[in-house]
Amino acid sequence: MKSTQNRQFLQLELKATELRKRVLEMIVTARGTHIASAFSIVDLVLFLYKNILQINPKNPNSEKRDKFVLSKGHGCAALYVVLADCGFFPKKLLDTFTTPGSILGGHPDSSRIPGVETSTGSLGHGFSVAVGFAIANKMNKSKFKVYCLVGDEELNEGSNWEAAQIAAHHKLDNLLLIVDENKLMISGPMKDILDSFSLKEKFRAFGWNTIEVNGHNFSELSEKFKLIQMKGKPTVIIADTVKGKGVSFMENKKEWYSVLPDAEQMKIAINELENNIKKLRGQLQ
Amino acid sequence: MRDAYVDAIYKATKANENVLCIVGDIGAFLLRHYIKDFPENYLNLGAAEANMVGVAAGLAMSGKIPFVYTITPFITSRSYEQIKLDVCYNNSNVKLVGIGSGVSYGTMGSSHHSLEDIAIMRALPNMTIFTPSNDQEVEEAVFAAMKHKGPVYIRLTLTNSSDKPRGKFKIGKARIIKKGENAAILATGDTVSIALNAAQKLKEKNIDCFVINFPTLKPIDETLIKKLSRQCEAIVTIEEHSIVGGLGSAVASILAQYPENKARLKILGFEDVFCREYSSDKLKIFDKYGLSSKHLIKTILDLLKK
16 A cells, blocks of 8 residues: 555656656746746645646536636746646647747636636735635535645735635635745845745634645655645645755756756756656656 | 615625625625625625735636625725736626725825726726716616626715616616707716706806716717717816826727817816815815816817817
8 A cells, every 4th residue: 555655656756857847848948937936836736636636627617626726826837737737738738838829828817728717927816816716615515625826925915914814714614725935035035035934823823724744745745635624714734845846956046036047057957857757767667 | 876886786686696795894884784684695805905806806706796895996996906817807707896986085085085996997908887977877887787797897976866867778888968069078977967067057058068977987988979079069078087097088089089070178087186175075176176067167168169
């Protein structure tokens, strides 16, 4: 049993590494940005879509579905590769990322992308919309849940704390917020620029269940998600993450928020990802 | 219009169970019957308007028809980015209802005034704007908003008026209050009665003025505006709003691009200033800023003389 489970986590790790490679290629080809922000959440988004969300990619608007909101819309490359991998749209569309005529822009547009519940991009919007989804589910007596992923810098925006207060007041135990706590802002470390102090204590003071987890460890994610008791209050999972995770020279470096690798750096990054893919495939054999 | 709105939202909820009455911590007393009879449809989301609009978008995208009600500047300018993205970009079925628009809260100063709300709402794709001028139009606007799929902004004042407009309320159609000959006054909301008053006095001077009420500002009744511009020498717009971006700007944009226009236009409104007068009598404030029937008459006469 344990080995089956370990195998599944290894498969997720392999998939996440392959998807990071795809994200890197997409963003570099498009001359886009936000590589590090996407790398930070690849594991979380993949884990949610493969292990948690009750969704049907063939019927993305089914009333019987969980909803996922990527509030930090700038990390959308991570969402797009996962949605394509799940079959929400053909994988070849990823090649059109941010090109004229594409449905896949630099921030997600719900009117055009199957599986995207609300358009995001400006920080501090998705959480409130997710609260609306959760209240509607309560009104409709739907058992389906709402998941929302926000960045730790995004929590600078005051609207999130309005949403947090309402969610607790309305006892939205069908709402799960995940914070991508990578501790890095555009200009540098959060503790130097605008310290978020203890998110756990803040959410507790707002009346939320809080759980802390390593946001890159599938085994721990699986364990912690099993422990969640969604009863009487909303839950926040504070995920300890690394901005730029997966390519050593990009990890925890503020520059990779917006900078693109040059040809040499790209080669090094792809090599590292491919070596890891090879290693993981070997372990799975 | 406050009581008219409370009656209208009650009737709308009775007609359609998906209608929700969301408030930013106002109106609890006036809405007491609603709260008692439709507790499941009522949400008070507190003094947190940005979140309130985002939540409403989430509810709308789940099949509800949320009417979100609070004092106009807080539902419009304070929540503007949520309106732009969560409501309009998503084209979600949210109805924003601003109470006490313009300078209705005449003693409270600019924090509670809204003289730019029409301008900023007009600039958003997918948005429909209703500006009722009396209690009947409030109900008509609420029902039209309920039936219309997409974002709507309803701009209410605090004036009660039992005037009964004739004809069917139709989105994008203006109402001809009085027919005329070579001049027209185009008004909306609380300036409609000023327009009518001025037209009656002008009649005594043998000037027969059209008086047109615009309960919908977006889409605006372009056909009627063009028709008037072919027939009239003078068109004056009058609104409880900045002269930037409101009814007058919408009319000017149409006339400037219409080769058959033969009318001269004058826009009356707040001349790109904050209202710094205090009075519980709105007409006194209107007088100070040139929104009186007296000033309107002079404006028409000047235009016709030229």
